[in-house]
Amino acid sequence: MSDLINVKVTVNGMAYEREVEPRMLLVDFIRHELGLTGTHVGCEHGVCGTCTILFDGSPVRSCLLFAVQAVGHEIRTIEGLGTIDHLHPVQEAFREAHGAQCGFCTPGMIMSVLPFLEENQDPTEQEIREAIDGNLCRCTGYQHIIQAVELASDKLAEQRQSVKEGR
Amino acid sequence: MKPASFEYYAPTNVDEALARLAELGYGVKVLAGGQSLVPSMNFRLAQPPALLDLNNVQELFYIRPTSDGGVAIGTMTRDSQVEHDALIKEKFPIIAAAMHFMAHPQIRNRGTFGGAIAHADPTAQLPAVVLALNGRMRIRSQQGERWVAAEEFFVGPFTSVLEPEELLVEVELPPTPAHSGWSYRQMERQAGAQALVGVAVMVSLDEAGKCRSARIAFLSVGETAVLARQAAQMLTGQKPTAELIHAAAETAANVDIEPGGDIHCSVEYRRHLAEVLARQALTEAFERAGR
Numbered sequence: 131m132s133d134l135i136n137v138k139v140t141v142n143g144m145a146y147e148r149e150v151e152p153r154m155l156l157v158d159f160i161r162h163e164l165g166l167t168g169t170h171v172g173c174e175h176g177v178c179g180t181c182t183i184l185f186d187g188s189p190v191r192s193c194l195l196f197a198v199q200a201v202g203h204e205i206r207t208i209e210g211l212g213t214i215d216h217l218h219p220v221q222e223a224f225r226e227a228h229g230a231q232c233g234f235c236t237p238g239m240i241m242s243v244l245p246f247l248e249e250n251q252d253p254t255e256q257e258i259r260e261a262i263d264g265n266l267c268r269c270t271g272y273q274h275i276i277q278a279v280e281l282a283s284d285k286l287a288e289q290r291q292s293v294k295e296g297r
Numbered sequence: 298m299k300p301a302s303f304e305y306y307a308p309t310n311v312d313e314a315l316a317r318l319a320e321l322g323y324g325v326k327v328l329a330g331g332q333s334l335v336p337s338m339n340f341r342l343a344q345p346p347a348l349l350d351l352n353n354v355q356e357l358f359y360i361r362p363t364s365d366g367g368v369a370i371g372t373m374t375r376d377s378q379v380e381h382d383a384l385i386k387e388k389f390p391i392i393a394a395a396m397h398f399m400a401h402p403q404i405r406n407r408g409t410f411g412g413a414i415a416h417a418d419p420t421a422q423l424p425a426v427v428l429a430l431n432g433r434m435r436i437r438s439q440q441g442e443r444w445v446a447a448e449e450f451f452v453g454p455f456t457s458v459l460e461p462e463e464l465l466v467e468v469e470l471p472p473t474p475a476h477s478g479w480s481y482r483q484m485e486r487q488a489g490a491q492a493l494v495g496v497a498v499m500v501s502l503d504e505a506g507k508c509r510s511a512r513i514a515f516l517s518v519g520e521t522a523v524l525a526r527q528a529a530q531m532l533t534g535q536k537p538t539a540e541l542i543h544a545a546a547e548t549a550a551n552v553d554i555e556p557g558g559d560i561h562c563s564v565e566y567r568r569h570l571a572e573v574l575a576r577q578a579l580t581e582a583f584e585r586a587g588r
């Protein structure tokens with residue numbers, strides 16, 4: 131075993147500090163050390179996308195980072211979005227449009243589309259397909275996910291509009 | 298699976314990194330974006346005793362114009378940074394076009410431009426693109442610095458001229474001549490999957506509309522990215538007519554490359570794809586050059 135390294139990170143706005151081995155993957159750190167099990171692990175080699183998190187705002191694979199590399203960085207996981215009572219508009223859209231069946235791929239899907247929808251306020255279907263081409267789903271056949279992302283885009287537009295009108 | 302134990306070093310400047318490489322040699326592996334290295338560690342195909350993480354070496358993250366009108370890219374610049382950079386888009390639109398086929402957005406957010414070159418994957422887009430653009434690599438060690446042209450850099454599958462104590466620090470792309478055209482084409486089985494065959498083409502025309510230069514670089518057809526030299530020779534100095542482009546693409550696919558076959562693609566199919574893609578890419582590149 132190599133020496134433990136002190137890891138200080140901010141996850142969903144909360145500061146955490148742990149001592150871990152360098153070989154600990156960031157996804158295992160998030161799940162096992164921090165107990166945030168919303169981020170899933172599928173393939174552990176970058177292919178499935180279910181471990182996608184926001185790292186300083188950009189979606190990346192948390193199975194391809196070591197926890198020690200997160201020192202000083204901002205992480206956002208699915209737990210950082212809405213609550214059960216107040217879902218985030220993107221979560222709400224996935225619920226309404228049946229964008230989730232078993233839900234295994236859902237956290238990764240949502241964390242991938244979140245920054246995408248901020249940058250593309252009125253995406254085409256083709257753009258949505260490309261935004262999620264790195265996220266596998268074994269249940270839905272993707273149609274409902276695409277519809278969920280379209281709905282999420284509408285919901286976010288509504289939200290922006292009501293903020294603008296000061297409601 | 299989980300990676301085996303390793304010592305972790307995270308230098309904050311190049312000199313420190315080079316000192317560590319000199320000290321540990323084969324006992325350490327450079328960690329760039331980790332999008333190839335970490336999967337192979339998770340599979341335990343790679344079990345490096347130590348990792349040298351370059352992610353805190355700020356001086357290796359940059360895109361800047363060079364004095365001759367080209368562009369220099371620091372090795373750690375993220376793929377997505379390069380893909381969306383205004384200067385790169387203006388000078389080398391072929392890069393963003395090829396990156397569109399490279400992995401997925403989440404991988405490109407972390408993967409690095411230099412990492413893709415150093416990795417020397419024969420099925421990767423960027424080595425072929427840098428070869429077509431006639432780029433050169435700046436390599437440093439404690440002994441000093443050397444420059445290696447793309448044509449000499451790639452030695453075999455996942456093998457480059459880099460020695461264990463050396464670091465790739467920069468990829469430099471020379472300016473493209475006037476009346477240049479480009480094209481990137483590939484065929485893959487699904488988005489983000491390995492290219493069955495890909496081709497990066499750069500051409501330029503002279504005042505008379507004849508081909509001044511042509512660089513046709515294939516991926517996924519051999520042990521490294523491959524330049525189709527005979528096809529380029531057929532085109533140089535000639536008017537790029539449809540017949541000539543057909544003939545050059547045929548030569549590229551049947552003479553210049555020695556592709557292998559696998560379960561996804563037989564040798565014959567690979568040659569067929571190479572010919573069709575080269576023909577399409579040459580046609581498009583010459584059309585762009587003539588505009």
Ligand SMILES: Cc1cc2nc3c(=O)[nH]c(=O)nc-3n(C[C@H](O)[C@H](O)[C@H](O)COP(=O)(O)OP(=O)(O)OC[C@H]3O[C@@H](n4cnc5c(N)ncnc54)[C@H](O)[C@@H]3O)c2cc1C
Pocket residue numbers: 175176177326327328329330331332333334335336372398399400401404407408409410411412413414415416418420421422423459463464465466489490491492
């Ligand atoms: C799901 C998935 C799909 C992918 N699809 C594609 C694809 O379609 N096309 C494609 O081209 N790639 C693809 N990749 C690979 C990805 O683009 C590579 O990870 C990338 O090209 C390598 O860059 P990196 O920065 O991640 O390097 P790393 O993984 O960090 O390093 C790769 C190798 O290069 C060495 N190295 C890196 N930087 C240096 C340096 N500066 N000096 C010396 N040695 C160095 C490392 O020691 C290591 O051996 C895919 C990856 C995944 C996970």
Ligand code: FES
Pocket residue numbers: 170171172173174175176177178179180181182191192193194
């Ligand atoms: S678990 Fe990370 S991409 Fe599959």
Ligand code: FES
Pocket residue numbers: 229230231232233234235236266267268269270
């Ligand atoms: S909902 Fe089951 S994997 Fe996508």
